[in-house]
Amino acid sequence: MNLESVLSNAGDRTSILKKSPVRGGDINDAWLIETENERYFLKTNHEMDEAFFKIEETGLKEIVSSNTISVPAVYQSGESEGTPYLLMEWIEGDKTGQTEALLGQRLAAMHRVTNEQFGYGGNTCIGRLRQPNGWYDSWTDYYCSKRLFPQMELAVSSGRMTGKRRLKMDKLLSKLDLFLPHNPEPSLLHGDLWGGNWIAGAGGEPYLVDPSVFYGDRELEIAFTELFGGFGHAFYEQYREAFSLEGNYEDRKPLYQLYYLLAHLNMFGESYGSSVDRILNRYI
Numbered sequence: 001m002n003l004e005s006v007l008s009n010a011g012d013r014t015s016i017l018k019k020s021p022v023r024g025g026d027i028n029d030a031w032l033i034e035t036e037n038e039r040y041f042l043k044t045n046h047e048m049d050e051a052f053f054k055i056e057e058t059g060l061k062e063i064v065s066s067n068t069i070s071v072p073a074v075y076q077s078g079e080s081e082g083t084p085y086l087l088m089e090w091i092e093g094d095k096t097g098q099t100e101a102l103l104g105q106r107l108a109a110m111h112r113v114t115n116e117q118f119g120y121g122g123n124t125c126i127g128r129l130r131q132p133n134g135w136y137d138s139w140t141d142y143y144c145s146k147r148l149f150p151q152m153e154l155a156v157s158s159g160r161m162t163g164k165r166r167l168k169m170d171k172l173l174s175k176l177d178l179f180l181p182h183n184p185e186p187s188l189l190h191g192d193l194w195g196g197n198w199i200a201g202a203g204g205e206p207y208l209v210d211p212s213v214f215y216g217d218r219e220l221e222i223a224f225t226e227l228f229g230g231f232g233h234a235f236y237e238q239y240r241e242a243f244s245l246e247g248n249y250e251d252r253k254p255l256y257q258l259y260y261l262l263a264h265l266n267m268f269g270e271s272y273g274s275s276v277d278r279i280l281n282r283y284i
Ligand code: ADP
Pocket: 022, 023, 024, 025, 026, 027, 028, 029, 030, 041, 072, 088, 089, 090, 091, 092, 196, 197, 199, 209, 210
């Protein structure tokens, strides 16, 4: 890609001092770019098309307009010499004793931003997988049709959903109303909130990164934070104080973690299979 021209289109015509790789993401190449003027976070991906980063940009802007929690500012996205890219604000800071508490409070505030229907206007991504969307009046219908079902189909087509696993998954989907008799408010969600998708900025301010936004049950978001860790006691305490969870959240939690485990099964393979089976066995 032509980095000079990307930066110059973003309004920075000063010299590039350094381009260093940043580790931590699953999917993209990421870089710290330092110019005489500014530091930037640049993501590139040769395997995706330009739309891939447009989706991330739209999600970040949707969170900005909620005015509830910090996200990096997006300067520019597009394609340079055949390479799709996303150029944004570089965030750097140290976690303080307050950071996780603030993250809990601010995420709760974001979840209080609601919509009339569930879903989202455009397709998003979960990791590198396309995530279909649409608008639904029923949360259970949305969760079945646009979340669990597409992941199940993908797993079937790659041979990762066979035998008992497939039978149980079919049964679960056909009876999802029974297991998920739940009519939550459609909350604005980050949508992919694992421990690697929040970082601390200046003064310990928590920032969300790499969203896959949509409007859905906020319990889904909290269930995913609990799946792989990365969120401490202060986060949950402050979240619940700002926006308490219903007593029977724990009954739904595995059903919500199932979606993320299926996506991981599809992206990373059978090492996630036994966790998928454990949840299916609990309900079927
Ligand atoms: P991927 O889409 O490949 O998963 P991420 O957007 O999650 O990539 O970014 C990878 C890592 O880079 C994150 O885990 C985080 O530590 C760091 N990071 C993300 N955004 C920024 C940013 N704006 N400034 C500084 N570091 C960032």
